Structures are given as structure tokens and as C-alpha cells.
Amino acid sequence: MRTFFALSSLLALSLTACGGAGDEGPIKLGYIGPLTGDAASYGIDTLNGTKMKVDEINAAGGINGRQIQLIAEDGKCAGADAATAVQKLVNIDKVIAIVGGQCSGETLAAAPVAEAAKVILLSPLSSSPDVTNAGAYVYRDYPSDALKTKAMAAYFQEKGLTKVAVITENTDFAQGFRASLKKDFGDFAFDEVVEPGTKDFRSLMTRLKNVDFDVFLANGQSPATIAPMVVQLREQGMKQLAITHDAGQSADTLSIGGKSVEGLEAINVPALGKDTAFGSKFIAQYGEPQGAAAFGAHAYDAVGVLAEAIGAVGANGEAIKGYLDQLEEYPGVVGTFHFDENGDVVGMSYALIVVQNGAWVQTRPIAIPE
């Protein structure tokens, strides 16, 4: 065991000593997201979106002649790992801004460190309403659940759907969505919460069969949960409308659900599939997304808006914050947007996207009530 300690000490010290070398050349941009663990699919998509935009900017000559150096850290969808990741990015790598976190827990844990160091933290995926008040240097180009559920509630109202059945996976994303929709819409006709990763909903579906409802909301964290919900709903012969959100609008939902998910609707940012310039390029470079191309698109736009800010005001956290606060509009691939006084994205549009003939098809825009 002494040999183990000696070798570990040597390795640990030498590895720790590897970092920290300052470099005036490239503009350092950090990334925090879950690259391992259950939520890795989101992290991989957003990292790919981040890399894609960084590569494009570098290929075009960089920002005012300076290349961007991307430094990615694994936040594992956990506050503890995100806190260490942000400490390294801010204090060792000296990044100018960070794209991340992805899970809301990552963003909330990283926010105080970024705030203290006056480093912009721009999340492309955190949707929890808690992120709104996470700090002055915290922004997101992914809409808060509070905004997304307003669009869904308005859609239900427009279609005269008054009795909503919901099955929610017990994760921060899905629970946040449920709480926010409840606030915007009111009580549900059927409201059940299942453990993360649940795949068998048959007993719940048997109970649901005896409930009078108009629409079923598959409120999971990933297609691996959402697709089985819809499949088992149809197995029980229930023909009511089934709807989901961005976590479900994925190629995986189609491959897992097959014909059972035909007609499944999703309310999401406008479609970013193979038929769009971004989607086709994303898939050509990185293959089919693990979660959804939209996640990569939000990360792509996060880099884009940060690069625009750095290009305009220089690599200074306070100046970038000033630029983002004053930003009137940024034409991103997910839509034209800017930020409100809390750093939440404004101007994001939503669309109704439906599974038709085995593919996600964007049918029409969904208005968000004021």
C-alpha cells in the first residue's frame, strides 16, 4: 500500500502541476456540462454545438484575429462537480466566459463562483425558474420553464383541452416543468410522478384508462422515458392527444416508439432537424444527436452571442455583461433573441412539431401570451 500512496502522490502532484500556464494568444472559452453519467446525452449535444460554432469562428479568422480556445469540463449534472469545474475554468484556465452548465443544478452551483470572478456564465440548457435569480453574470439562451409552459398552457386553451393527464419523471427538469405548467394551467386530471429512468408505466396506464382526460403530457427527462410512456398509452388503446416538450422531440423517440408515437406533438423551439441548414450540418459533423439537435443549437447560439460581445467590447467580463444587457437582438439559429434584466432569454419563439410518417414535422408557430 505504501507503493500505492507513493505512486498516487507522484501522479496527483504531477497532474495538478500541469495546469495554469497563462496564454495571451487565444481567447479562452469554458464549457461545463454532463459528459459522463445519466445526463451525458445533453452534454454531448451541447458540447458538439459549442465546438461547431467555435470551429466556424476560428475558421473565419477568430474574434478580431484571435482564435478561440475551448476548454471543456465535465460537470456530471451535479453541483459538486460543477463547482470544481468552474473553479478550474475561472482560476486556472482564466476563461473569459463559460457556456454552461446544462443541468440546472450545475448552473446554480457554478453561478456564485462565476459571479465573484465576474465571468459570464451562459447556459444553453438550464430551464429551472431558479436560474432566473442565480446572479448578475448568469444568462441563458434556453427559455425558462416558466416561459415554455405559458406556450403549452395557451395551446391547450386554444384547442379547448381542459383535462390534462401528466406523468412526470422525478428529475429537476421534468419536475420544474410540471410545477410551472401547474401554475400556468391549473390542476391536472391525472398527475403522477415516477422515479428517474422508469420504463414501465403499465400500471399507471391502467389507472389512467379510467380517468376522463383530453390530452396526455409525457413529461420525462429523455426519449428513453418519454417514448415508452407514449407506447404504453397507445397499447392500452387510449387515443387522446399525446404531447411532449423539447426533451422528447428527438430521433430516439421515433426509433424507440415506432408507429406508436405517430401523431405525438411537441412544443419546442422551431425544428432543427435534417431539413434545416443547422441540423444537416450538425448531423454531418457529429452524427445523429444523442438528445436533440435543438440542444446543440442553443449551445451554438450561446457561443455566437458571446463571440459577438467579445468582438464588440473585448475580453472583459464586465464589458461583456454590459453588452449582453444592452443587446437588442441576436439572430441565432434557434430564433432572434435578447436577454431581460435577469439574464433570461426573451424573444424565443415556439412551434408545434408533430410526428408525421415517422418524422418530426414543424406545423405552425405557437404564440406566447404576454
Place this chain on the structure above:
Amino acid sequence: MNFLLHIIATIAMGAPNILGFNMLFGRGKILHFGPLGVSIVAAYATFLVVMATGSYPLGIVCGLAATCSISAFFAWLSLRLDADGLGVMSIAMHLGLLAVVLNWSSLTRGALGIPRVPRLPFLDSTGDFALLGTCVAALWAWMLWQVDRGTFGRKLIALSEHEWHAKSLGIDRSRVHMLAFMIAGIGSLLGVLQYHQYLYLVHPSDFGFPAFIFFVTVVVAGGPGSVRGCVVSLILLSLLREGLRFVPMSPDVLGPLRLILFGAILFVAVWLRRDTLFPKQRTV
């Protein structure tokens, strides 16, 4: 410098809980797999009260009461179950407590966690946490070292080696177990009290099995029961874990590599200690 302070702070804040677990699992050979279950109770009881009342003294009193209660319950289980039964039951308790936290969302906010946890006035910077954490960890390690080398430690060893013989020598098993669980519980409270203030966040994901596996790795690699070995192992494994972030490799390769490396360390450590790791009666 701040990153170094952060690493010192996280190691120091983790130490009381891990050292407490080392006393139970390493020294006492009590197959208690629920230290994170105790942490859940300690953290939520403390910070729910702090968030509701704004009073840290009240939060700490409630946290202490809840921690002592759950520790007493685990001690009671350890007295009534065989080693393997306690192992399974403590895992079940951990999962049960996690399920309560995740599902009683009207109280705990479920999977959303408790954000914006306030800090005590003297805890502002990373340096403050590193200093306080190091002082607390050093005092705690010294105290456990004294306990370990004293009468109590010898009683714990005697019970782990041969319960009947120990009892015949007048060692009160109930008292020793109860005290050991209480000490470990207080270590848990000391850890969570600092850690969640540091993060400004209490989140259910901090109490999952990956964190427990790290506890086991530290104790087994450091030498079960050894306070000094456990401290050295905690420092080295934490440095190794965070040091790997500096390896110039793609993070999507490095992440799995890190998991494999820690799995391998645990495997090797268990293999090397296979004769002394689990409860085994002394034979002639």
C-alpha cells in the same frame, strides 16, 4: 490559488463524514452503507429550518436533533441485524430517505433542490471555507485518533473481532454502537453544514451512490480503521480525481477514463485487503 483553496476546502469539508464512516466501517467492521442517508437527514433538517426561519442556531439545533435520531436508528438496526442484514437494510434506508426527499416536494422542493442557501456571516470567500474546513477536519481527525487509540477504540475493535468474548469482558455492545453511530452522525453534520453553504445549494444529486462509492474507496485504500491512512487516502484520491482534469485529453474520453481508474483503484484495494475488510471472527 483559488482553485487550490477550493480543493483544500472540498477535501476538508468531506473529511469529517468520511472519517466517521471509517470508524464504523473500517474500525468497527459494521457494514453500515447508509452514511449518505444520515447526510441527507442532516442537510435537509438543517437547511429547511434555516431557509424557513433565517436562524442558523435553530437550524443547527434541529439538524443535530435529526442527525442524532437517524444515527440512533441506524445503531438500533446494527444491534438487531447481522452484518449482511445491516448492509442491505442501510442501503434500503439510504434509498428510502432519498425517495422521501425527491418526492415530498412540497417540503423539500424534490428534484429541484434548495437553492440560495445563505452563508454564515464569517464565511464569505473560498479561503474562509478552506480555513474553517481545515481547522474542523484537523480537530475532528485528532479527536477520532484519540478515540481510536483510547478505550473506546479498543472496545470497538474487540466487538468487531469477537462479540461474545468482548461481551464477556464487560464491553457493552449497545453503548459502544450507539456512541460510534452518534460520532459518525456528528461528522456527517459537520460536513454538510459547511459544504452546502459553500455551494449555496442542497441538491439530491449530492447524496447518490457515486458519492458513497468514493467514501468506500477512500476508507478501503487508506486502510480500514486507520485515521491517518484515511486522511492520506482522502487527500491523494481527491487530488488524483481533480488532477485528472488537467490531463490534455478530450473530456468525453477523460470522463469514462476517470470512472474506470477509480473502479480499478477500488478493485485493487479490495483485493489487497480481502482478508481483513469484512467482518470475520478471529480464529486460532
